[in-house]
Amino acid sequence: GENVEQHPSTLSVQEGDSAVIKCTYSDSASNYFPWYKQELGKRPQLIIDIRSNVGEKKDQRIAVTLNKTAKHFSLHITETQPEDSAVYFCAASLFGNEKLTFGTGTRLTIIP
Amino acid sequence: GAVVSQHPSRVICKSGTSVKIECRSLDFQATTMFWYRQFPKQSLMLMATSNEGSKATYEQGVEKDKFLINHASLTLSTLTVTSAHPEDSSFYICSARIASGGAHEQYFGPGTRLTVT
Numbered sequence: 462g463e464n465v466e467q468h469p470s471t472l473s474v475q476e477g478d479s480a481v482i483k484c485t486y487s488d489s490a491s492n493y494f495p496w497y498k499q500e501l502g503k504r505p506q507l508i509i510d511i512r513s514n515v516g517e518k519k520d521q522r523i524a525v526t527l528n529k530t531a532k533h534f535s536l537h538i539t540e541t542q543p544e545d546s547a548v549y550f551c552a553a554s555l556f557g558n559e560k561l562t563f564g565t566g567t568r569l570t571i572i573p
Numbered sequence: 574g575a576v577v578s579q580h581p582s583r584v585i586c587k588s589g590t591s592v593k594i595e596c597r598s599l600d601f602q603a604t605t606m607f608w609y610r611q612f613p614k615q616s617l618m619l620m621a622t623s624n625e626g627s628k629a630t631y632e633q634g635v636e637k638d639k640f641l642i643n644h645a646s647l648t649l650s651t652l653t654v655t656s657a658h659p660e661d662s663s664f665y666i667c668s669a670r671i672a673s674g675g676a677h678e679q680y681f682g683p684g685t686r687l688t689v690t
Contacts, residue, residue: 495678504577504666504681505617550616559605559670561679563616 463488465553467564474541475572482567484551485533493554494534495561496525500547508549509536538569546571576600577669579682586657587690593653594685596667602647603669607679608640611664623650657689 464487474480492513497505511518511525518525527534548568552561576599586592604625609617621642622630629642641653664686668679
């Protein structure tokens with residue numbers, strides 16, 4: 462089955478700086494890669510996703526890049542703010558299979 | 574749009590009893606819902622895939638007789654933890670996929686924190 466690795470497990474960034482979280486996946490058939498943000502005790506919230514037919518997608522301060530050849534994708538957050546502090550999960554979905562395989566999560570802390 | 578509710582948000586039960594958790598899609602139809610389990614500071618572990626009108630598909634290692642799933646309508650799936658034990662204590666989260674346009678997006682419920690004493 463699919464295996465998703467996520468790094469780093471923790472990340473501290475000065476407010477205003479950029480944060481980058483990276484994930485790799487094992488199954489080349491995966492074609493959908495969402496990112497979720499989860500605050501303590503709350504539900505995961507979909508913040509951005511990318512499909513395999515594009516290499517990059519941007520939504521205001523958040524962007525995701527995908528390298529299908531290398532089988533890795535990354536989340537980029539620019540101009541970080543304290544409210545960006547949370548746990549971020551990447552995930553991958555196999556073609557024709559709706560199941561999401563999640564990475565292990567990154568705890569992002571924005572230092573004011 | 575794309576709101577998923579879950580009930581109850583917290584439940585405490587005694588060992589040996591059963592607990593039912595409901596997952597509802599409030600403003601869309603969901604042919605498929607998913608049930609996850611999350612331990613503190615860990616990732617989401619998929620337990621089973623719930624399809625409306627058919628039997629659930631369980632992940633390897635998940636006991637189907639212990640975690641009963643019913644998806645009776647396009648807006649409701651239930652997870653029943655039977656004969657609960659303290660090791661079943663966890664955060665249970667459901668998600669629902671919008672049933673149109675080949676969309677992949679999954680939207681999560683707020684979760685249910687189960688404590689078995």
